[in-house]
Amino acid sequence: MKKILRYIKNKIRHSANQLKIRKQAKATRRLRDEKQTDTNRWEKEGGFYSDWNERTSILGSMVRPGSRVLEFGAGNAFLRNELPKDISYTPSDIVKREEDFLVCDLNRRIEFDLSQFDTVIFSGVLEYIYDIENVFDQFPKNITTVLLSYSCSDICKVNRLENRWLSDFSRSEVEKIFSTYDFQTKEYREWRGQSIFWLEKVF
The missing domain is CATH 1.20.5 (Single alpha-helices involved in coiled-coils or other helix-helix interfaces)
Known part of the structure; x- marks a missing residue:
């Protein structure tokens, strides 16, 4: 029974x-x-998973000494305490979770000044962006390093709608976007089927 x-x-x-x-x-x-952002999801603290921190740590390990870092989609700002003290860190998210957070919806225009940063990080963010090219188009010349993860549609074989992802780019498609804005891949690796890119600006 x-x-x-x-x-x-x-x-x-x-x-x-x-x-x-x-x-x-x-x-x-x-x-x-x-073409809307899932704001309700990200307003809930429960929308984060602890294993995401491992991916963020990998990206953080690629940051050069003395860098001025802006993290988009910072979530719980886990990276803040991972970076060495000589690196300045500014978190950004669609929700102002702490006083120093810059608020930004990447499916809209970036409204704050990017001139104070040289490095940007996206950890598990770009899947929720419709137009990745539009994001790169807004980067000024002082942004010389981009560290990001992306679940490329030809590598990560999961149901993208069920994962609530809003974009479907393959690896070659995202790499084409990077090269359009003069970023080359310095290092590539994979984490749990997700692609991790270390991009450097080519002048």
Whole structure:
């Protein structure tokens, strides 16, 4: 009897999870159609996962000494305490989580001054951006290093709608965007099926 009850509970739990996933995919499709950002998700602290910090640490390890770093989509600003003291760090997110956060929706224009930074970081961010090219187009010449992760559609074989991702670029497509804005890949590696790029500006 206990086995039967356990089986029924598991079936109900599985059905509930599948229903939730389908609802998320439907909501993501609607966001894509309307070119909107999933602001409600990022307003919730529970939208972050602790294993994301490992990916952020990898990107942080690529930062040069003395750099002036701006992190887009900083979330809980985990990187703040990972970087050496000689590196200045400014967090940015769609939600002002702390006093020093710069507020920015990357699906809109960047409204603050970028001239004080030379390095920008995107850790698990660009999947939620419709037009990555528009973001790079806004970088002034002083931005010489870009460190980012991206789940390329030809490498990361997961359902993008169910993951609530808003863009579907392959590795070659994102690399073409990088080169359009004179960024070359200095280092490439993969983390759990996600691509990590260390980009340097070529003058």
